[in-house]
Amino acid sequence: xPRPKTRIQIRNSETILEAALxxxxxxxxxxxxxxxxxxxxxxxxxxxxxxxxxxEAIHQTLLTRLLETWLDPxxxxxxxGDPVAEVMGYVRRKLELSRDYPRESRLFAIEILQGAxxxxxxxxxxxxxxxxxxxxxxxxxMEEGRIARLDPVHLVFSIxxxxxxxxxxxxxxxxxxxxxxxxxxxxxxxLETLYMRLLAP
Amino acid sequence: xPRPKTRIQIRNSETILEAALxxxxxxxxxxxxxxxxxxxxxxxxxxxxxxxxxxEAIHQTLLTRLLETWLDPxxxxxxxGDPVAEVMGYVRRKLELSRDYPRESRLFAIEILQGAxxxxxxxxxxxxxxxxxxxxxxxxxMEEGRIARLDPVHLVFSIxxxxxxxxxxxxxxxxxxxxxxxxxxxxxxxLETLYMRLLAP
DNA sequence: GCAAGATCTGACCATCCGGTCAAAACCCAT
DNA sequence: ATGGGTTTTGACCGGATGGTCAGATCTTGC
Numbered sequence: 357x358p359r360p361k362t363r364i365q366i367r368n369s370e371t372i373l374e375a376a377l378x379x380x381x382x383x384x385x386x387x388x389x390x391x392x393x394x395x396x397x398x399x400x401x402x403x404x405x406x407x408x409x410x411x412e413a414i415h416q417t418l419l420t421r422l423l424e425t426w427l428d429p430x431x432x433x434x435x436x437g438d439p440v441a442e443v444m445g446y447v448r449r450k451l452e453l454s455r456d457y458p459r460e461s462r463l464f465a466i467e468i469l470q471g472a473x474x475x476x477x478x479x480x481x482x483x484x485x486x487x488x489x490x491x492x493x494x495x496x497x498m499e500e501g502r503i504a505r506l507d508p509v510h511l512v513f514s515i516x517x518x519x520x521x522x523x524x525x526x527x528x529x530x531x532x533x534x535x536x537x538x539x540x541x542x543x544x545x546x547l548e549t550l551y552m553r554l555l556a557p
Numbered sequence: 558x559p560r561p562k563t564r565i566q567i568r569n570s571e572t573i574l575e576a577a578l579x580x581x582x583x584x585x586x587x588x589x590x591x592x593x594x595x596x597x598x599x600x601x602x603x604x605x606x607x608x609x610x611x612x613e614a615i616h617q618t619l620l621t622r623l624l625e626t627w628l629d630p631x632x633x634x635x636x637x638g639d640p641v642a643e644v645m646g647y648v649r650r651k652l653e654l655s656r657d658y659p660r661e662s663r664l665f666a667i668e669i670l671q672g673a674x675x676x677x678x679x680x681x682x683x684x685x686x687x688x689x690x691x692x693x694x695x696x697x698x699m700e701e702g703r704i705a706r707l708d709p710v711h712l713v714f715s716i717x718x719x720x721x722x723x724x725x726x727x728x729x730x731x732x733x734x735x736x737x738x739x740x741x742x743x744x745x746x747x748l749e750t751l752y753m754r755l756l757a758p
Numbered sequence: 759g760c761a762a763g764a765t766c767t768g769a770c771c772a773t774c775c776g777g778t779c780a781a782a783a784c785c786c787a788t
Numbered sequence: 789a790t791g792g793g794t795t796t797t798g799a800c801c802g803g804a805t806g807g808t809c810a811g812a813t814c815t816t817g818c
Contacts, residue, residue, distance in 0.1 A: 364765070364815085383671060386588035390806060403766055405807065462670050465725070469663050469670075470583060472728045479732050487733050504754075509734060510747040517722035518715055524666070525717075527673050531680050532688050533710060546711040553705075553754050565785090565795070591776060604796055606777065 369407050371397045373421075376414045381459035384466050385415055385474075416474060419467060422460050423478050427486055429453060430512075439497040440555050447515055447547055454523035455540040461523035487512055503555045518547060570608050572598045574622075577615045582660040585667045586616055586675075617675060620668065623661050624679050628687055630654060631713075640698040641756050648716055648748050655724035656741040662724035688713055704756045712755075719748060 375396030379388040390411055394401045408414045429449035433442050454461050467475050487509060494508035522529055522543050529539050576597030580589040591612055595602045609615045630650035634643050655662050668676050688710060695709035723730055723744050730740050 362764075362815095368765090384585045384588060384667075387585060387671075389804080391804090400767055401806085402768085402808080406765070411806065465670055466585075466667070468726050468729050469666055470585070470588075479729055483729075484733050484735075506750060507743055507747050510743055513722060513726075513730065513733075513744075514719055514747070514751065516726075517718045521714060521718035525669050525714075528669050528680055528684075529714065532685050532714075534685075542708055542711055543714075546708050546715070549707060550715065550751075550755055553757075554751055556754075563794080569795090590774085592774090601797055602776085603778080603798085607795070610777095612776065 365407070368397075368399065368403075372399065372404055372407055372414065373418060377418055377459050377463065380415060380418065381462040381466070384470075385411075412474075418463060419475055419478075422464055423475070423482065425453070425457065425460060426464060427483065430486060430490055433490055433493070435493045435496075439502040440552075443494075443503065443511075443515075443555055444548070444551055447519065447551055448544070450515055450519040451522070451540065451544055451547065454519050458523035458526060461520050465520065465524045501557050504557050506554070518550070519543075566608070569598075569600065569604075573600065573605055573608055573615065574619060578619055578660050578664065581616060581619065582663040582667070585671070586612075613675075619664060620676055620679075623665055624676070624683065626654070626658065626661060627665060628684065631687060631691055634691055634694070636694045636697075640703040641753075644695075644704065644712075644716075644756055645749070645752055648720065648752055649745065651716055651720040652723070652741065652745055652748060655720050659724035659727060662721050666721065666725045702758050705758050707755070719751075720744075 372393065376388070376393045378396055379392045382388075383392075388411075390401050390404060393414070394404050397404065404414075408417070429446055432449065433446045437445075467473075468479075472479055490512065491508040494503070494511060497503050498505045498508070522539055526539075530537075533539060533542075573594065577589070577594045579597055580593045583589075584593075589612075591602050591605055594615070595605050598605065605615075609618070630647055633650065634647045638646075668674075669680075673680055691713065692709040695704070695712060698704050699706045699709070723740055727740075731738075734740060734743075
């Protein structure tokens, strides 16, 4: 089964990945079982393994897809745009990603937390390269005096940390806030203030 | 074995917890095995279970200890001190915690990521209460015009997110920064700037 | 409507893992 | 040194889990 071709193959592959995302993001790789994924996908376990050669392969497929989604908002940061607006836009898009794809965020977090055993090369390659490229853009803006002088890489880290926190620590955030709060709306306002103050030259 | 009493009991219990922290923080609860912990502690598996009744019990002991360490720096924030200095002090202490106890940070992160199945009540109780108390202090400082008006709870979240990021995503941070960097020193400087700008009234 | 291929399944296997237990080894006060 | 309690261990158990396989069932192009 190199590449899905028939309609059934496409549909079932997607169903499996969807169910697997649920299970992997909730329990980690080791904590997830094929039976749980099969249950979630409404398929039998041997049928899962008809579409994917192994548990590992399902996980790998999810991680590969994930990284693209993850880096896109940063890629969109335009070197020719208005510096503050561009950074603010990135913050906003990244927060939306946390809000709309919390399972992906958690899957990624679990992987990195455990030392990125199945993502090392992607991080060393694409991710590092993209950050280096965008750090250069940020540094340029700083030299022009259009945003405050800061360590550009740590600036990016701060955006990652602050936005992913709301997806990854969702339980804690909601518990501490209590009832009657919209975490993401509040986070959006808070981060807006934070970065406006931080970036002002 | 209700409470360790003899010297051997104390020594072995500590050795086990130390090894268990290594393994749990690296692989999560489900990913950790008693054999790995036993290996790390230099004891046989049945001998582990002479000191702790179950894998679960070892994990629980670690989590309970952890929460204390974790909340202490926030507890130390003094309502009668200088507002900016107090918040900056908390940021610094929390970052030191990430630097000096990264395994504890990851253990905590994994637990929350997975929905805090074994920490719910602690989060709903002690943690939420402490944050509420300190949020009140922060709000008071804001009303006095001594620090900027912000959502105090999200301010605390931001401190957690930014400091824990360096422990939890250590692999990513080091990979992206490349050789010749001291992540925590740089983070200290960056966060100093960030919070000085954010808190200025 | 009928092969030929694609899809699906029940039964099964080997391994891993948390945990038990009886007995051995060890420690120490008398 | 000896006896009673403490500590340690090899052997083992039962259930879970990733994965296999032979064959049954369904789809589809003709």
